Amino acid sequence: MRRLICALMMLTAPVAAQSEEVVLGLSKDNVAITTSFDGSEILIFGAVKREEAINTAEPLEVVMTIAGPSEPVVVRSKEKKFGIWVNTEALEVDSAPSFYAVATTGPIAQVLSETEDLREKVTIDRAIRSVGAPAGITDAGRFTEAVIRIRQEKNLYQLLEGQVALDQQTLFRTRIDMPADLTEGDYLTRIFLTRNGKIVSNYETTIDVRKVGLERFLFNMSRQQPIWYGLMSLAIAIFAGWGASAVFSALRRN
Numbered sequence: 001m002r003r004l005i006c007a008l009m010m011l012t013a014p015v016a017a018q019s020e021e022v023v024l025g026l027s028k029d030n031v032a033i034t035t036s037f038d039g040s041e042i043l044i045f046g047a048v049k050r051e052e053a054i055n056t057a058e059p060l061e062v063v064m065t066i067a068g069p070s071e072p073v074v075v076r077s078k079e080k081k082f083g084i085w086v087n088t089e090a091l092e093v094d095s096a097p098s099f100y101a102v103a104t105t106g107p108i109a110q111v112l113s114e115t116e117d118l119r120e121k122v123t124i125d126r127a128i129r130s131v132g133a134p135a136g137i138t139d140a141g142r143f144t145e146a147v148i149r150i151r152q153e154k155n156l157y158q159l160l161e162g163q164v165a166l167d168q169q170t171l172f173r174t175r176i177d178m179p180a181d182l183t184e185g186d187y188l189t190r191i192f193l194t195r196n197g198k199i200v201s202n203y204e205t206t207i208d209v210r211k212v213g214l215e216r217f218l219f220n221m222s223r224q225q226p227i228w229y230g231l232m233s234l235a236i237a238i239f240a241g242w243g244a245s246a247v248f249s250a251l252r253r254n
Contacts, residue, residue: 022203045173061111068099069185075143095129098183103160113197
């Protein structure tokens with residue numbers, strides 16, 4: 001599972017609408033999460049279709065993003081009072097992707113303008129939506145920064161500047177590591193072609209991430225039949241404790 005490859009390959013008959021456009025397809029569009037799943041390496045590659053000659057004076061750049069399902073996130077601030085850490089403030093970030101990776105051919109500030117970033121919400125901080133904050137919180141931005149910092153430490157948020165290889169202004173490729181603790185759902189994959197910071201073409205597709213096998217059975221049971229799931233977990237714990245006790249007793253007798 002570690003090197004599961006999802007390849008974006010050229011299609012033979014794309015729709016022609018621009019002088020330069022992304023030509024892509026999916027050879028594999030799903031990631032299966034099993035009990036032994038320990039992450040995947042996603043290989044993305046494709047090409048640029050042109051109606052005109054390559055513009056060498058204004059080089060083309062590529063920006064890729066993969067976004068997991070978004071959901072609200074409650075962030076709490078803690079302070080140490082009388083030697084004990086206690087929650088002092090809490091803010092709910094309206095929507096934050098469970099996984100988000102941005103890969104580019106160069107520094108993000110050079111390959112994508114602020115205007116385009118604001119419109120398409122490409123960078124990590126733009127991908128997180130936080131509409132408002134309680135009246136008592138004046139620096140709501142630090143809560144969003146905390147979400148980004150924590151998820152970057154877990155490799156759930158990645159900024160991969162300069163990690164997209166672009167050959168002859170035509171062929172591009174990159175690799176993105178996806179950690180083991182992925183959330184189920186559709187992972188939106190976007191590819192942008194930019195020139196002078198402006199988007200000249202884009203392409204979107206999805207990668208389906210689902211639990212399968214025993215992992216799927218246990219997940220469904222915990223949601224649909226929580227009582228039976230709890231009883232089964234209790235029975236397994238009792239059996240495991242009895243088995244360990246029996247083994248240690250046998251070892252002592254020997």
